[in-house]
Amino acid sequence: MLNQLLLYCRSGFENECAAEAMAKAEAVGLAGFVKAKPRQGWVLLNLYQQDGALPLQQQPFNQWIFARQWVACLPLLNQLPVTDRITPIVDAVKQLPLCGTVQIETPDTNEGKSVQSLTRKISAPLIQALKKAGCLTNKENSQKPTLHVFFISGTSVLVGISPANNHSPWTMGIPRLRLPKQAPSRATLKLEEAWHTFIPKPQWDQQLAPEMTAVDLGAAPGGWTWQLVRRGIKVYAVDNGPMAEDIMATGLVEHVRADGFTYQPKQAVDWLVCDIVDKPARVTAMVSRWLTQGWCKATIFNLKLPMKQRWQAVVQAKAALMDALQQANLSYQIQIRQLYHDREEVTVYIGP
Ligand SMILES: C[S@@+](CC[C@H](N)C(=O)[O-])C[C@H]1O[C@@H](n2cnc3c(N)ncnc32)[C@H](O)[C@@H]1O
Incomplete structure (x- = not known):
């Protein structure tokens, strides 16, 4: 079921992230292939082994270089009905273990940004529906996996999990830092x-x-x-x-x-x-x-x-x-x- 590992990366570094994913899979004896399109800001490692993404997620995330986040995910949810995206997402998430928190994300690209008004709107009702369906704990719990709902577009979504304490803690794997006024450079x-x-x-x-x-x-x-x-x-x-x-x-x-x-x-x-x-x-x-x-x-x-x-x-x-x-x-x-x-x-x- 969780045969795919979704990796977020900097746009333009998909090949590096793909090469890294193949090296990591090989290092734990897993075979597979990567789907990566240029400048999409993410890659998908497909493993031939059932639930193959899970043994990879038992390795330390802090040893990854080009991946900003990793998500063991279910097959792509495609052609979501624009009248009700929530029901098919919740139905898919029911296959996953109980999660302690959810991150609703998009690729870090211009296309990704264009979906963000939708993700902002859908966030509260989606969380409520996930809690009602028993997919999310009522109170945030950092000891349970994080659920990721990754909107590639308004109608295509990948859903999956990252392990507690072995992932990036930040939404989209991006820390939100403010440039201090007094600092001499953006660097x-x-x-x-x-x-x-x-x-x-x-x-x-x-x-x-x-x-x-x-x-x-x-x-x-x-x-x-x-x-x-x-x-x-x-x-x-x-x-x-x-x-x-x-x-x-x-x-x-x-x-x-x-x-x-x-x-x-x-x-x-x-x-x-x-x-x-x-x-x-x-x-x-x-x-x-x-x-x-x-x-x-x-x-x-x-x-x-x-x-x-x-x-x-x-x-x-x-x-x-x-x-x-x-x-x-x-x-x-x-x-x-x-x-x-x-x-x-x-x-x-x-x-x-
Ligand atoms: C990217 S900037 C550093 C920015 C700095 N970290 C900041 O936060 O403001 C690179 C700097 O390296 C300096 N540099 C280049 N070659 C150097 C060398 N061989 N020894 C010392 N400084 C060098 C340049 O003068 C330049 O100021």
């Missing part, structure tokens, strides 16, 4: 989203604590530095370009005009962050040096992907990082994710 949201993605909120006070130190490579004009300073962290901002004046006035930032690839800290720091636009191989070699030399305890950095073979580039970068850590006998966790605020790039976290 600030990338680091904030990275923290929300990689560091569980209860650990923020410990992992992003005042009095910590950080090096920000490619820091100008200072969006990432601004996030660190906001947490009370002292920052060495390495860039030949100018830093925003406000941020320098905090007294927590030292601007170092130097090349980020050859810069060495005088003392080890807690965090290395890096947003330099350069070849992934050059960035991973530099970060590996920082970790193996013990110059930082944790790192968040971006890998830019202007090339054609983006999936292969990310796989190679991850392998190179794991290799370097293994050779140095270091046991860190690595997570890589294409964040919502990332464009042609992915963000890497390596930490305890």
Whole structure:
């Protein structure tokens, strides 16, 4: 019944998400094929095994790179009657386990946006009907699966589930972050989203604590530095370009005009962050040096992907990082994710 795994992704990255889905299926010994159309913002992994999506969802979701959300789903509900979409949706959902919450979603594309007035309208009556049919708990329950109702169009819907505590907690897999007025650049949201993605909120006070130190490579004009300073962290901002004046006035930032690839800290720091636009191989070699030399305890950095073979580039970068850590006998966790605020790039976290 749940033979399909629906994956949401950034529009334009369907091939990468498809390649990733096939690799994940193969890794757990499942065979199947992917249906992915360019720029639709989602792909569908079809597995030959009965309920094949479920063993995949027992693996950690945080190890996926290009998927923003995963949904083990039922066959497509097509040609829904425009006079009553709710009844066939509820009838389908009755086949699924009891869910603790529901997310009513669309692809993150212009077509998806055009369905959002419908999803807004249908949301309250659909939830009420799902509760009445016993498909949803009356009170939100985060220990039960999340139900996803994914409107591809006004008449085509995929319904399915994602497991409690092993999925993206955000609707459409997109955190809603507001650009802080004082931040020097929009890039600030990338680091904030990275923290929300990689560091569980209860650990923020410990992992992003005042009095910590950080090096920000490619820091100008200072969006990432601004996030660190906001947490009370002292920052060495390495860039030949100018830093925003406000941020320098905090007294927590030292601007170092130097090349980020050859810069060495005088003392080890807690965090290395890096947003330099350069070849992934050059960035991973530099970060590996920082970790193996013990110059930082944790790192968040971006890998830019202007090339054609983006999936292969990310796989190679991850392998190179794991290799370097293994050779140095270091046991860190690595997570890589294409964040919502990332464009042609992915963000890497390596930490305890
Ligand atoms: C995408 S911007 C960084 C934006 C920054 N993270 C923010 O939030 O405002 C990239 C920066 O990397 C700097 N850069 C490029 N090559 C560099 C290098 N080899 N060393 C240090 N900085 C470099 C550029 O001057 C530019 O300011």
